[in-house]
Amino acid sequence: MTLLQVRDLAVKLRERTLVSGIDLDLVSGESLALVGESGSGKSITARAVLGILPPGLQASGKITIDDVVVDGKPELASPLRGSVAAMLMQDPFTMLNPLRRIGPQLADSLPRGARKGEASRRDIAARLKEVGLDPAVARKFPFQLSGGMRQRAALAASLMRNPKLFIADEPTTALDVTTQREVLRLIGRLKQERGMGFLLITHDLRVAFSVCDAVVVFYAGRIVEAGSAEKIRASSEHPYTQALLAAEPPVTGRAHVLHALEGSVPRHDDVLNECAFAGRCRWASDACRSGSPELREIRPGHLSACLLAGDLSSRHFDFPQTGPGEAIERSVSEPILRIEELSKTYHGTSAPSVSAVSLEVGQGEAVGVVGSSGSGKTTLARCVVGLETPSKGKITLADSDVTSWMRLDRARRRELRRVVQMVFQDPYSSLNPARTIGATLREVLGAMGQPSDAKHVNELLELVQLPTSYAARRPVTLSGGERQRVAIARALAGRPALLVCDEPVSALDVSVQAQILGLLNRLREELDMSLLFIAHDLAVVRQVCDYVYVMRSGEVVESGPTAAILTAPHHDYTKALIASVPRDDRSWLDS
Amino acid sequence: MSVAEVSVLRSSEARQARWPAPLVVISLVIVALGFTAAIFSSIIVPNAEQENLLLGISQPSWHHVLGTDELGRDVLAMLIAGARTSVLGPLVIAVGSMVIGNIVGLISGYFGGWVDSLAMRWVDMMFSLPALLVAIVVTGIAGSSYAVALIVLIVLFSPGDARVVRGAVLDQRHRPYIEAARLSNLSSKRIMTLHLWPNIAPIALANGFLDFAFALVSLASLSFLGLGVGPGSPDWGRTLSNNMGLLQSNAWAAAAPGVAIILMAAAMNVLGDWVYERLEARGLEQ
Numbered sequence: 001m002t003l004l005q006v007r008d009l010a011v012k013l014r015e016r017t018l019v020s021g022i023d024l025d026l027v028s029g030e031s032l033a034l035v036g037e038s039g040s041g042k043s044i045t046a047r048a049v050l051g052i053l054p055p056g057l058q059a060s061g062k063i064t065i066d067d068v069v070v071d072g073k074p075e076l077a078s079p080l081r082g083s084v085a086a087m088l089m090q091d092p093f094t095m096l097n098p099l100r101r102i103g104p105q106l107a108d109s110l111p112r113g114a115r116k117g118e119a120s121r122r123d124i125a126a127r128l129k130e131v132g133l134d135p136a137v138a139r140k141f142p143f144q145l146s147g148g149m150r151q152r153a154a155l156a157a158s159l160m161r162n163p164k165l166f167i168a169d170e171p172t173t174a175l176d177v178t179t180q181r182e183v184l185r186l187i188g189r190l191k192q193e194r195g196m197g198f199l200l201i202t203h204d205l206r207v208a209f210s211v212c213d214a215v216v217v218f219y220a221g222r223i224v225e226a227g228s229a230e231k232i233r234a235s236s237e238h239p240y241t242q243a244l245l246a247a248e249p250p251v252t253g254r255a256h257v258l259h260a261l262e263g264s265v266p267r268h269d270d271v272l273n274e275c276a277f278a279g280r281c282r283w284a285s286d287a288c289r290s291g292s293p294e295l296r297e298i299r300p301g302h303l304s305a306c307l308l309a310g311d312l313s314s315r316h317f318d319f320p321q322t323g324p325g326e327a328i329e330r331s332v333s334e335p336i337l338r339i340e341e342l343s344k345t346y347h348g349t350s351a352p353s354v355s356a357v358s359l360e361v362g363q364g365e366a367v368g369v370v371g372s373s374g375s376g377k378t379t380l381a382r383c384v385v386g387l388e389t390p391s392k393g394k395i396t397l398a399d400s401d402v403t404s405w406m407r408l409d410r411a412r413r414r415e416l417r418r419v420v421q422m423v424f425q426d427p428y429s430s431l432n433p434a435r436t437i438g439a440t441l442r443e444v445l446g447a448m449g450q451p452s453d454a455k456h457v458n459e460l461l462e463l464v465q466l467p468t469s470y471a472a473r474r475p476v477t478l479s480g481g482e483r484q485r486v487a488i489a490r491a492l493a494g495r496p497a498l499l500v501c502d503e504p505v506s507a508l509d510v511s512v513q514a515q516i517l518g519l520l521n522r523l524r525e526e527l528d529m530s531l532l533f534i535a536h537d538l539a540v541v542r543q544v545c546d547y548v549y550v551m552r553s554g555e556v557v558e559s560g561p562t563a564a565i566l567t568a569p570h571h572d573y574t575k576a577l578i579a580s581v582p583r584d585d586r587s588w589l590d591s
Numbered sequence: 592m593s594v595a596e597v598s599v600l601r602s603s604e605a606r607q608a609r610w611p612a613p614l615v616v617i618s619l620v621i622v623a624l625g626f627t628a629a630i631f632s633s634i635i636v637p638n639a640e641q642e643n644l645l646l647g648i649s650q651p652s653w654h655h656v657l658g659t660d661e662l663g664r665d666v667l668a669m670l671i672a673g674a675r676t677s678v679l680g681p682l683v684i685a686v687g688s689m690v691i692g693n694i695v696g697l698i699s700g701y702f703g704g705w706v707d708s709l710a711m712r713w714v715d716m717m718f719s720l721p722a723l724l725v726a727i728v729v730t731g732i733a734g735s736s737y738a739v740a741l742i743v744l745i746v747l748f749s750p751g752d753a754r755v756v757r758g759a760v761l762d763q764r765h766r767p768y769i770e771a772a773r774l775s776n777l778s779s780k781r782i783m784t785l786h787l788w789p790n791i792a793p794i795a796l797a798n799g800f801l802d803f804a805f806a807l808v809s810l811a812s813l814s815f816l817g818l819g820v821g822p823g824s825p826d827w828g829r830t831l832s833n834n835m836g837l838l839q840s841n842a843w844a845a846a847a848p849g850v851a852i853i854l855m856a857a858a859m860n861v862l863g864d865w866v867y868e869r870l871e872a873r874g875l876e877q
Contacts, residue, residue, distance in 0.1 A: 387770055414776050422774055430767035434789035443785075447776040490771060 002064075003028045003165050003197035004049065004085075009061035009072065011044050011053065017268050018044055018057070019221035023295075028164060031191055031198035033208035033229070036218030037244075037509040038480075039265045042201050045218070046167055049199075050087055051077030066164055082109055086163035090170040092150035096142040102128075102153050103138030109160035127156040132186060147373075148179035152186065159190070166191065167199040172207070176372040177536060177580040184211055185589050203509060205244055206582035209233045210589055217241050220276040221268035223295060227302035233584055237304035237312055240277045247514040251539035251566065251581045258518055258543060261511035264479045275305070283308055330362075330547055330561055335396075336498050336530050337361040337384065337420075342393030344379050352391070353379040355554040361498065366524060366531040368545030368562065370538060370577065376554035377534045381502045384532065385422045386413075398497065418448055418494035425503040427483035431475040437461075437486050438471030441493065448494035460489040464519060481512035485519065492523070498530045505540060517543050538581050542566055550574045615865045618858035625855050628674035639672035639825060640664060648840045658841040660834055666844045670851060673825035676814075678855065680741055681806035687745035688806075689799045692752020697783045699753065700760025710753065717750040723809060730818040740819035744809055748802050755798045759791035793870030800863025804856040811852050827852050 002025060009022040019041035026032050034042040048059040051074040059072030066084050070077040081087075089095050096105060106124045107115040114120055125135035131152040142150055151171065158166065168187065172180035188211055191198040202208050208215045209229045217225040217238065225238035236242045246259040263280045271278070275293050278284040287307055295303045298310050306312065339359040345352040354376040361367045369377045382388040384395060386405030395403045398419050405413060424430040432440060438457050445460070446452035458468040464485040475483055484504060491499060501520065505513040521544060524531055535541050541548055542562055549559040550573065558571040569575045582588060611619075628635065643663030651658045657666035699710035726743045733739045763769060764787075772782045788795070811828030813819040820826040827848040834844045 385774055387774070417774060417776050422771070424767035424771065426767060430771055432768045432772070432786050432790070435785075443777065443781075444775040487767075487771070490775065493775070 001028050002026070003066055004199070005062070005064045006045075006049065007062040009045065009048060009059065009063065011041070011048050011072075012058045012060070013056060017221065017272075019048075019218075019268065021222060022061070023223070024216065026165070026197045026199060028197050029195040030214065031200065031212040033200045033202060033212035033215045034218060035202055035205055035208045035215055035244075037203055037265060037511065039220075040218035041221040041268070042218045043169055044221075046087070046169060046199060046201050048072045049077075050081055050085060050167065051075075052081075052087075082158075082163070083111075083161045084163055085165040085167065086158035086161070088151075088155055088158050088166070088168040088171050091174045092147050092154055093174065095154050096150055098142050100141070101138065102140055102142065102145075106138070106153070106157050106160055109157050111161075123160065124156075127159055128153070130159065130190070131156045146179075147175055148182060151175060151179075151183050155183075155186070155190075159194075162194070163196065165197045165199065167201070169201045170203070171200075173203070177538075178372055178576055180582075181580040181589065187211065188589060204582060205241070206248065206584045209584045210582065210586050217244075220266050220271055222276055222292075222305070223303075224277065224305045225303065226295065227304075231299070231302045237298045237302060237309040238277075238306045239281045239283060239308075239312065242312070243280075244510060245584075247511045249514070249517065249537075249539040249543045251542055251578065253563075254542055258514040260514035260518055262515070264481070264512075275307070277306075283312075334363050335360040336363050336398055337532065338396040339380070339384070340394045340396075342380070342383060342395065343391050344376075344383055344388060345391045352376075352554050354383070354390075356393070357549075357551070357554070357556050359549055359556070359559075361530050361532055363497075364524075364528050364530055365547060366533060366545045368533045368535060368541040368548040369551055370535055370541050370548060371551035372536055372577075374553070375551040377551050378502055380551075381422070381500050381532065381534050385420055385500055386417075387422075419496055420498045420500060421491035421494065421496040422500040422502065423484070423487050423491050423504045426507050427480045427487060428507070430487045431483055431490075433475050436472055436474050437478075440486070441471070441490060444490050444493040450493060460493060463492060463523070464489045479512070480508050481515055484508065484512075484516055488516075488519065488523070492527070495527065496529065498532060499524075500532045500534070502534045503536065504533075506536065513540070520544060538566060538577055550577070611865060614861055618861040618865075621854050621858040622862060625674055625678045625851075625858075628671045629678040632672045632675050636665075636668040636671045639668035640823070648837060648844075650841055651843055657843045657847055660837060660841070660844045666834075666841070666847055669825040669830055670827070670847050673827045673830055673848065674851075676737065676820050676824060677807065677811060677827040677852070680737070680810045681803045683741055684744045684748060684806035684810070685799050685803040687741075688748035688752050688802055689795065691745065691749035692798075693756050693788070693795055695749070695753040696756025697760055697787060700757040701764060701779065701783055701787065703764075707757070711757070714750040714754050717747065720747070722747045723812060726809065726813060727816065727818060730813060735818050735821070737820050740810065740813050744806055748806060752795070752798055752802065756791060756795055759794045760787055763787055763790055793867050796870065797863045797867035800859050800866060804859040804863070807852065807856050807859070 004024065004026040006022055006024040010020040011018045022045055024032065034045060036042045044053065044057070047053050049063055049065070049072070051070060051072055053059060061072065063070050063072050065080055068080060070080065103124050106127060107120050110120055110123070124138050128135050128137055133149060133152050133156065137145065137149070137153065145153065171187065172183050175183060184207065198212070200208065200212055212229055215227065215229050215232050216223055217240065219240050225232060225236065225241050232241060236245065243259065243261050247261060249255065249258055261280050266276060266279060273292055274290065275284070275288040278288040281288065293305045293307050295305045298304050337360065339357060342354055342357045343352050344354040357380060369380060371377045379388060383390045386402065389404050389406060393403070394401065397416060400412070400416060402408065402416060408416065441457045441460050442452045445456055450456060454471070457471050461468050461470055466482060466485050478486065505516050508516060517540065520531065523529065531544065533541065533544050545562050547560070548562045548565050549556050550565065550571065551557070552573045558565060558569065558574050565574060566578060569578060579588060641664065643659065646659055646663035648661055649655060649659045655665045655667070659665055695710050699707045725747060726740065729743045730740050769782065769786060772786050810819060811831070814826045814828030815832045820829055831848040834848070838845045
């Protein structure tokens with residue numbers, strides 16, 4: 001029985017179209033993934049289905065949920081929300097009311113009049129048990145729970161009225177890799193046990209393949225490929241999907257080249273009469289630009305909007321080739337950075353964030369620090385550059401004691417800031433929104449004692465492969481990847497010997513991530529720079545780092561050459577981390 | 592496209608497409624009239640304070656649009672002449688307390704530690720004083736001079752600015768762009784003026800508009816009580832208290848200065864909101 005049917009859905013913001021021509025079908029008990037990068041329109045589509053678009057956005061088209069016509073109209077969809085269709089949001093940290101206990105929050109999902117009494121308590125306990133939580137959690141406040149537990153509680157809330165259609169919008173993006181695996185397993189189990197229709201919105205093709213039966217790939221507000229997860233995984237029939245798969249860093253080895261997609265996702269309206277992907281497609285021809293290709297059936301149950309579909313598999317698309325080239329032995333001659341027994345306890349907390357960590361970064365070496373959130377890896381990085389002062393231990397940078405940057409005399413501090421620089425996680429807040437790129441770079445060049453003229457600004461921009469015309473632009477006009485390039489250029493102004501990167505790619509889309517990783521590798525080689533690379537994603541670390549330290553709860557639990565650690569881990573935590581890296585089949589969720 | 596992005600987009604498109612709300616246009620006109628009168632009063636009404644004892648109190652007529660007061664002075668001319676002290680004074684107070692408040696707030700929020708504690712205890716202390724009462728006492732003791740009234744009000748208003756600015760700075764201080772600036776060897780002064788301030792300007796400026804409105808009322812209250820401006824001055828507060836007795840004979844004379852004070856203060860409040868929204872919308876786009 002068809003649970004959800006969408007025909008020719010379009011969402012408009014005044015005269016601008018954000019998505020158009022969306023057809024979806026979901027049968028009870030089946031699962032469908034909407035996959036795409038940021039700006040592709042996948043979230044907007046899901047919100048249109050439930051009639052919860054942000055104000056100002058207009059949906060048109062035919063939508064039926066469980067044979068009820070809703071057509072994206074809030075007044076038609078609202079009686080169904082919660083009872084027939086439920087949605088789980090992305091961020092478990094802001095989704096629950098911090099001032100109320102979990103139990104009453106779950107009871108809110110019940111119909112008026114059924115929220116109190118023994119029956120509702122039994123219901124709540126049953127739901128909590130179903131999502132793997134102790135019924136006693138009902139008496140707790142959200143702040144007493146971890147992120148994973150909160151997401152489970154939110155999941156329990158959306159299941160309170162036994163919905164037939166369950167929509168999850170990036171349910172694990174805000175969670176750690178290990179927690180992501182648990183939550184995805186739980187969702188997989190629930191959907192099987194309950195026989196619900198399941199719509200998953202995700203940016204990660206591997207997650208989509210391993211959780212869902214069918215996959216729909218979005219690009220610039222259109223569907224470019226749709227079909228069973230099996231078929232798309234085995235042989236994708238759209239260059240965009242292929243490019244996404246090829247940009248995914250493998251955890252099994254270091255790729256010689258990660259294929260990054262150059263450029264960024266165009267606006268829907270700019271590519272109305274051509275293939276939306278033509279601007280970035282290596283096989284694009286005039287035919288691709290002379291009309292928007294229709295979705296057509298390539299084989300039963302597999303649709304693609306590529307003119308070349310059916311013929312694509314014969315063309316060679318280089319998936320990342322891994323092979324030798326990874327160091328097995330460490331050869332640290334002269335460490336540029338040495339950390340000895342470093343501890344940091346923040347004011348007002350009892351447990352140290354970092355405790356007795358020792359670490360070395362050799363000249364020209366790339367060293368990774370991996371761990372889940374709360375492992376202390378970011379605190380460690382901040383201590384190195386002097387944004388935090390350690391409580392105990394010693395940091396030596398280029399033969400200078402920099403344990404406390406505050407105590408260094410001014411001249412020495414200025415000099416050492418030229419030796420070490422940092423790239424931050426969030427590219428959207430790491431540039432001053434009020435200044436142009438050129439002004440930012442000129443200023444930093446000046447402060448680093450370099451000539452701060454246009455020529456040197458252009459040199460920096462070229463170093464990170466940005467057009468020199470970007471000097472006149474403001475951060476608002478740049479994409480996340482471009483901003484991160486500018487942030488890297490800024491860090492390189494003083495030609496540092498050591499670059500500390502704090503999760504530089506975790507906020508970026510996978511195709512952009514591949515660009516930045518490639519850039520970092522090239523820069524490191526060209527400038528003979530050392531890297532201290534903080535990340536939670538082992539696959540990313542494998543592409544960049546020669547040596548890796550694994551941190552948990554402020555301590556280093558294991559360290560060694562990246563290849564050795566990732567192929568033959570000793571510590572249980574490292575094993576768990578490796579098992580949590582998404583693969584493109586169910587295996588990583590089952591074991 | 593995330594929902595947040597869409598709402599940003601919407602606000603920026605809305606901003607380009609729409610004229611300001613009618614209330615904003617009206618407020619702009621009122622404020623423009625007020626400042627024109629304040630700046631050019633000596634040209635528009637050079638003889639505003641000329642008495643005409645023979646005429647005395649009169650109702651509005653063609654010659655005297657708002658009538659005349661006990662001394663036969665034209666009420667409208669007095670109103671225009673009074674704008675000088677009534678409107679320019681609050682401007683000085685708003686700008687003065689903004690400058691002091693922004694400097695203190697920036698330093699306090701950026702450096703933190705004991706500097707912050709010291710500055711904030713000063714703010715607490717000032718907040719605990721009943722502002723108008725202090726102003727009355729000080730102007731009473733130091734002699735009823737307009738300059739003293741301005742200085743006292745600047746001192747009393749700046750802590751409010753300081754606290755607001757400090758709050759905004761605390762919100763920005765740990766953003767990566769500020770930390771990156773610190774790591775790039777930029778001086779604290781440069782970070783505060785070129786990096787922090789432009790990003791908190793919407794709040795600081797909107798607060799300045801509110802300061803203006805409060806200062807206008809406070810200053811008028813002082814002169815109503817006979818403090819601040821000298822006797823015989825056409826200041827709105829002063830005129831209001833002088834003309835109170837005329838309610839029966841020429842109600843226009845009694846009401847005009849009060850209405851001017853209210854309109855001007857209300858218009859400034861509206862403009863403050865409007866400026867904040869516009870600047871914030873720009874900030875969101877960024």
